[in-house]
Amino acid sequence: MDGPVKELWLAKLNADVSRRRFLRGVGGLSVLTVLSPAAILAACSTAKSSSAPTAAPSAAASAAPPAKLGGVLNWLGYDGEQAETVAKPFLTANGITIQPTFLGQADEALTKFQTGGRGQMDIVSANKDFQRTVLEAGTEFMAPLDMSRIPNAAGLFPAFKVAPWVVKDGKQYTVPLIWGDEPCIYNPKKWDGVPAKYTDFADAKYKGELVLLDDAFGNIWLFSKSLNMPEPQRLTQKQLDDVIAAMLKVKPNIVAFGSSLGDMVDIMVRGDASMGLGGWAGQLPMASAKGVTLQIASPSTDGTFFWSDAYSIMLDAPNIDNAYAFINYMMSPEASAAIASELGSACTIEAAFALLKPEDQKLFPYDIVRRPDGGVLNTQIVLPPQKDDGDIVGAAKWAKAWEQFKLA
Amino acid sequence: MTGMVPGWNTLRQVGPAAAFYVLFFLGPLLILFLYSFWTMDGYTIVPGLSVASYVEAVTTSLYFAIIVRTVLIGVATAFLVVPIVYLLAYVMLFVLDDRNRRLLDLVLVSMFSGYLVRIYAWRTILGKEGLLNSALLQLHLIDQPLTFLLFSNFSVVVTLVGLLIPLALLPMYSSMSNVSREHLDGARDLGSRGFHLHRTILIPMTLPGLNTAFAIAFILSVGDFVVPTMLGGAQGTMIGNVIADQFKGSGSNWPLGAAMAFLIMAIMLAVYLVVTRALKWVTRW
Numbered sequence: 001m002d003g004p005v006k007e008l009w010l011a012k013l014n015a016d017v018s019r020r021r022f023l024r025g026v027g028g029l030s031v032l033t034v035l036s037p038a039a040i041l042a043a044c045s046t047a048k049s050s051s052a053p054t055a056a057p058s059a060a061a062s063a064a065p066p067a068k069l070g071g072v073l074n075w076l077g078y079d080g081e082q083a084e085t086v087a088k089p090f091l092t093a094n095g096i097t098i099q100p101t102f103l104g105q106a107d108e109a110l111t112k113f114q115t116g117g118r119g120q121m122d123i124v125s126a127n128k129d130f131q132r133t134v135l136e137a138g139t140e141f142m143a144p145l146d147m148s149r150i151p152n153a154a155g156l157f158p159a160f161k162v163a164p165w166v167v168k169d170g171k172q173y174t175v176p177l178i179w180g181d182e183p184c185i186y187n188p189k190k191w192d193g194v195p196a197k198y199t200d201f202a203d204a205k206y207k208g209e210l211v212l213l214d215d216a217f218g219n220i221w222l223f224s225k226s227l228n229m230p231e232p233q234r235l236t237q238k239q240l241d242d243v244i245a246a247m248l249k250v251k252p253n254i255v256a257f258g259s260s261l262g263d264m265v266d267i268m269v270r271g272d273a274s275m276g277l278g279g280w281a282g283q284l285p286m287a288s289a290k291g292v293t294l295q296i297a298s299p300s301t302d303g304t305f306f307w308s309d310a311y312s313i314m315l316d317a318p319n320i321d322n323a324y325a326f327i328n329y330m331m332s333p334e335a336s337a338a339i340a341s342e343l344g345s346a347c348t349i350e351a352a353f354a355l356l357k358p359e360d361q362k363l364f365p366y367d368i369v370r371r372p373d374g375g376v377l378n379t380q381i382v383l384p385p386q387k388d389d390g391d392i393v394g395a396a397k398w399a400k401a402w403e404q405f406k407l408a
Numbered sequence: 409m410t411g412m413v414p415g416w417n418t419l420r421q422v423g424p425a426a427a428f429y430v431l432f433f434l435g436p437l438l439i440l441f442l443y444s445f446w447t448m449d450g451y452t453i454v455p456g457l458s459v460a461s462y463v464e465a466v467t468t469s470l471y472f473a474i475i476v477r478t479v480l481i482g483v484a485t486a487f488l489v490v491p492i493v494y495l496l497a498y499v500m501l502f503v504l505d506d507r508n509r510r511l512l513d514l515v516l517v518s519m520f521s522g523y524l525v526r527i528y529a530w531r532t533i534l535g536k537e538g539l540l541n542s543a544l545l546q547l548h549l550i551d552q553p554l555t556f557l558l559f560s561n562f563s564v565v566v567t568l569v570g571l572l573i574p575l576a577l578l579p580m581y582s583s584m585s586n587v588s589r590e591h592l593d594g595a596r597d598l599g600s601r602g603f604h605l606h607r608t609i610l611i612p613m614t615l616p617g618l619n620t621a622f623a624i625a626f627i628l629s630v631g632d633f634v635v636p637t638m639l640g641g642a643q644g645t646m647i648g649n650v651i652a653d654q655f656k657g658s659g660s661n662w663p664l665g666a667a668m669a670f671l672i673m674a675i676m677l678a679v680y681l682v683v684t685r686a687l688k689w690v691t692r693w
Contacts, residue, residue: 080468085426105656107660108656111655111656111660115655184489195636208555251642252628254642255559255641255642256641256642257642259637259638263638266531269529269538270535270537270538271535271536272535272536272537272558273532294570366657387449396448396661399660399661403470403653404470405482405643405651406645406649407470407471407473407474408470
């Protein structure tokens with residue numbers, strides 16, 4: 001290092017550090033720390049999407065090779081449905097990394113979309129009632145799909161080809177991934193099974209043992225059914241108040257509200273609760289991975305509701321090629337059977353049914369999805385009307401009632 | 409420098425920080441304030457000028473009860489954190505001498521792990537089958553696990569105290585480091601001892617640090633919603649949870665959430681002013 005430069009360098013190194021100089025330096029470092037990762041990430045994202053390799057066709061895909069695969073796939077939905085294990089061959093072959101965000105309730109995705117998420121979200125996996133509501137309301141959210149880019153979807157069961165949460169005005173907006181029901185989940189070391197009715201959970205023997213998913217609509221619907229409401233998703237204010245009153249009798253037994261399905265499992269695996277309401281078969285492998293065996297069952301008198309979760313591509317999705325290719329891969333019979341088995345749910349592709357284990361084929365009533373009208377899957381609606389409809393209260397009042405239940 | 413207008417020099421020095429503050433703090437705050445006067449129609453936010461959200465926030469008895477509980481939790485947390493950090497700073501600066509930096513480093517190292525990681529750690533410690541219950545059972549001090557340790561106000565306060573001590577320690581330490589040992593020695597020579605020494609000499613000299621430590625502990629605990637979500641259980645909801653729910657999803661009501669946010673900010677400011685004035689008064693007996 002030359003003389004004057006070296007002298008300047010040494011002068012800087014050996015200078016006394018005043019508080020003002022120190023704070024100036026820290027401030028500058030802080031700004032760099034905040035801004036530079038964002039800049040680096042943005043640059044990397046741009047670089048990756050502009051230099052992504054052309055995809056090699058996956059073994060299960062039957063479409064022409066899509067262009068510009070690689071990089072990131074931004075995915076929002078329920079834990080497990082991002083299918084990173086099932087889709088690993090496809091993801092690895094195409095250099096795609098899924099960045100998942102998990103939801104407790106489907107409409108959280110709409111909130112994220114409307115608060116700066118538009119243009120940053122690729123795929124949302126949500127339930128049929130939410131998607132149906134959004135489609136009927138005409139809310140800007142899901143993009144109409146180019147089904148020529150998802151040829152494997154031609155193998156869907158008849159019920160999923162024309163369902164009102166899939167198709168609107170001749171355009172398809174979602175691609176169903178799995179379906180199933182909403183059982184209770186319990187620890188068999190503590191319980192032999194579940195009671196006959198949801199209102200039976202008010203029994204003192206459940207004190208300190210219950211965990212509920214923080215899901216306003218699902219929980220209110222289940223208790224509405226338990227109280228034999230004629231239409232559990234269409235309630236008057238008086239009926240809603242009666243449902244909340246019944247739920248409040250159960251509240252002393254509730255330990256916690258799980259912020260997500262995974263959080264529910266975590267609470268049960270740690271032994272802080274032993275019975276979960278509003279559960280899902282997909283939670284069993286989550287618990288098993290942590291060394292705990294849980295079981296599922298539905299109340300014998302009340303039963304439960306059926307659901308179907310479907311992939312949709314968001315308006316202005318930034319990685320749309322990755323999104324189409326991923327969905328097409330997941331609609332292959334092999335992937336459909338694998339994700340259904342992994343999550344303890346039912347498959348949506350007809351040819352996948354034959355690939356399921358015999359015991360798994362009997363878990364759900366597949367005859368309802370072999371019918372174009374979808375049977376109870378179509379007629380059973382869990383979400384309330386978006387707005388008040390005469391005496392029938394809308395979603396806002398359900399949300400308020402749930403809030404009052406949690407705060408009581 | 410000669411010839412430069414003093415005002416321009418000041419502006420040049422504070423301008424970048426001020427611009428950052430305006431853009432990333434005041435700007436969003438103003439937008440949130442505007443939202444508090446709008447209304448909801450289904451999933452759609454309708455711009456307008458309505459105080460309906462403020463009226464709903466102050467007249468709903470459940471919200472009032474939650475606000476009271478939240479403020480009490482915040483005060484309890486702050487009243488635990490502040491004496492602890494005061495004591496820690498005193499020990500580090502006037503008892504341990506040159507070794508104090510290592511203790512400060514140990515306290516700050518706890519902040520290196522993620523916020524959620526530390527919260528989950530408390531679940532592991534306080535759960536029915538957690539470290540604490542297991543230890544107490546092994547020592548035969550209890551026959552059954554203590555269920556109040558987790559998913560209760562107790563777990564919320566304990567976790568918040570653990571999370572906020574490192575943050576509150578910094579201003580306390582900085583403030584107390586300006587007090588020289590000679591000040592205290594002189595006070596002792598003149599007959600001041602123990603509590604009198606702290607109340608009349610050390611606390612007044614470190615009042616800015618105490619006020620800042622209280623502000624950090626109180627404001628951050630009142631506004632937190634992650635700790636009550638993960639550890640508060642079915643009975644541990646705080647106002648932060650209620651506000652977060654207004655923005656989260658089903659039946660979301662942004663104007664109501666915004667109105668609640670400003671309401672709780674006003675309450676926090678009022679409590680902060682009362683407590684800091686009271687602290688100043690105590691030192692002037």
